[in-house]
Each structure stands twice: as structure tokens, then as C-alpha cells.
Amino acid sequence: MTNKLFPVSLSYMFRYKGPLPFDVFIERHPGKFTRIHRQHEMYDPEQLSHFEVKGGELFVDEGQLPEFNSFLSSLLEQSLVSSEKLESSEATEIMALGLDLTFQAIINQTDVLNDNLKNANLYVKSCLNLLSQDSSNGIDIYLAIAQDASLLKHSFHVMLLSLAIAQKSGYTTEKVLAPIGVGAFLHDIGHSRIDQDILLKQRLTPKEWDIIKDHPHLGLKMIDHFEGLSHEVRSIILQHHEYCNGRGYPNRLTQTQIFPPARLVAVADVFSSLTMKTHYRSVFYSPRDAINIMKTDLGHFDPLYLDSLQQVFVKPKKKIAS
Ligand SMILES: [Fe+2]
Ligand SMILES: [Fe+2]
Numbered sequence: 001m002t003n004k005l006f007p008v009s010l011s012y013m014f015r016y017k018g019p020l021p022f023d024v025f026i027e028r029h030p031g032k033f034t035r036i037h038r039q040h041e042m043y044d045p046e047q048l049s050h051f052e053v054k055g056g057e058l059f060v061d062e063g064q065l066p067e068f069n070s071f072l073s074s075l076l077e078q079s080l081v082s083s084e085k086l087e088s089s090e091a092t093e094i095m096a097l098g099l100d101l102t103f104q105a106i107i108n109q110t111d112v113l114n115d116n117l118k119n120a121n122l123y124v125k126s127c128l129n130l131l132s133q134d135s136s137n138g139i140d141i142y143l144a145i146a147q148d149a150s151l152l153k154h155s156f157h158v159m160l161l162s163l164a165i166a167q168k169s170g171y172t173t174e175k176v177l178a179p180i181g182v183g184a185f186l187h188d189i190g191h192s193r194i195d196q197d198i199l200l201k202q203r204l205t206p207k208e209w210d211i212i213k214d215h216p217h218l219g220l221k222m223i224d225h226f227e228g229l230s231h232e233v234r235s236i237i238l239q240h241h242e243y244c245n246g247r248g249y250p251n252r253l254t255q256t257q258i259f260p261p262a263r264l265v266a267v268a269d270v271f272s273s274l275t276m277k278t279h280y281r282s283v284f285y286s287p288r289d290a291i292n293i294m295k296t297d298l299g300h301f302d303p304l305y306l307d308s309l310q311q312v313f314v315k316p317k318k319k320i321a322s
Helices: 045-053 062-081 088-109 115-132 135-146 149-168 174-186 189-193 196-200 206-212 215-222 231-239 260-275 287-296 303-313
Strands: 005-008 024-029 032-037 058-061
Touching: 005 062, 032 045, 058 062, 062 135, 062 149, 115 135, 115 149, 115 174, 135 149, 135 174, 135 189, 149 174, 149 189, 149 260, 149 303, 174 231, 174 260, 189 215, 196 206, 215 231, 231 260, 260 287, 260 303, 287 303
Parallel strands: none
Antiparallel strands: 005 058, 024 032, 024 058
């Protein structure tokens, strides 16, 4: 097996009956794994929880993380409509695990990541904690994003990049970084309210383009009742498509009118779209080419954050020993 295995807990699944869409492994000896459950076979809660009760860990193959993640989503969805609702602590645990696993998968699959980006990972946990403080709304939001694998991946990528750019720009405290990370994660949540046929379409009519351009407002409405989300998070969702030269949307704001965290996330957002392959776009660029393209787009980005992005990816030149 070439893929990595991730430790998972299935202890909260004691109420689930049915087949599991992923394999489950245990580590019999250090580095030696044995499959104890085969993908799509009926799940026997007692058999799997037996290992956990005895203190053993269960593992899922990295290659099956999309299946694992969508399984967690459907489990959450079922429990939200069933009479036997999950305890909020259980639901928060499932959400955090799903988010964490997706995030790990991105880190492992993106070979351009360097230490700057891995440092950003340190702050992801505090962002996730912030999101799960309001657990019922947090779950709804997670479900809305997780139902579209491309959106989930893009949201995490922009979150990671934004945290790296923020640190390169001199923001160091958790109080400042956590809202930037959460805002970046939620920036496109409004896409979850737009028809996939429109999102996937190559040539949009003016009317369809107007629908797409409404996603900042749709996103803002979705988090309206979410307690504890700060002004920074709301401004990122509403303003991440504004341009410093006033040619963006939805309100054609200019540089000083756009809240700094939104200007920062705008840089991460476009960079993510240019460098990651998605359902929406098959052409993608190297980090260096993407930064060069962004530099030619005069007036769009805040130069301070574009410069920080460059510092994330470009290694400082080594001094030649004399
Ligand atoms: Fe957007
Ligand atoms: Fe985006």
C-alpha cells in the first residue's frame, strides 16, 4: 500500500447500522497494518468498537478520505433528522474530524507546500474550535460546504494560504489569525446555495453571471444567525471579490473601503483558483506563474499581501560562502 493511514475514531457510530464505504485498519505491530473491515461490507459496531475499548487505534486509508468525509456528512445529516439526535459534543467531534482529515489530505497532496504553509496549520485547530463553539450552526455550515468536494478543498486551501500570508504580513496573535482563518474557510459558502449546473458551466449568460456574483450576499445570509462570528469574518465573506481599484463586486469598494482581512483573503482566493485543479477549471499554474499573473492584474490586489504571498513561496537566496 502506498497511501498513508490516518487514525480515526468510530466510537460515536454506535447507533449506525449499514455498510461502511471505506476500509478500516488496525496496527498489529508498529508500521504493520491489517484490514479488519472491508469497504461496502456491513458494519458491526461491536467488532470495531472492541478494538477501541481495548485502547487500540483504527485507521482509514488516505485514498479513501473523500468517502470517509462524505460518510461523516451523511451520518451528521441523518442524526439531525432522526429522533435520536447526536449529543452536540459528538456532532462537534465528527465535524472537527472531518475537517481535519480533509485538511491533512490537502497538505499531503500539495507538493508545493513548504514550512511557511505547514506553520499555518498550527492555527487551523483554533479556527475549527471557533466554528464549533456554536455547534448546531457549525454543523449546518460544515454540511453545506462538505456536500461539494471541490468547495471543501478550495475552502481549506484558501484558509491555509490566508493564514500563511497573514503570518508573513506580521500578524502573530491567535486573536487576529483565527477570524482570518474562519473567514477564509467560509468565504465561498454562498456557492452552496447556487445550482451546480451554473457553477460548472464554462460560458455564463449575463443572468447566470449575476447569480454567481450574488454568492457573497448569499453567504452572509447563511451565517446571519451564527453567534460568535466576528465583523472580520463577515467582511471577508462579503468583500473577497472587491478590487482595490473599485472594479470588483458586489459593491465596487476601493482599497481603503475594503476591510484588510478581506483584501488578504482575496489574494489567497485567486491564487488558489489559479494553482488548484477543480471541477470548474482544468487549467492550472505553478505558484511562480500564478504570482506573475496576479502581478500583471494591476489594481486588483493589495500589494502588501501579494508581496507576502510571494514570500510564502519564494525561498530566500542562500548566501554564497566566501
Ligand atoms: Fe468567492
Ligand atoms: Fe473562492
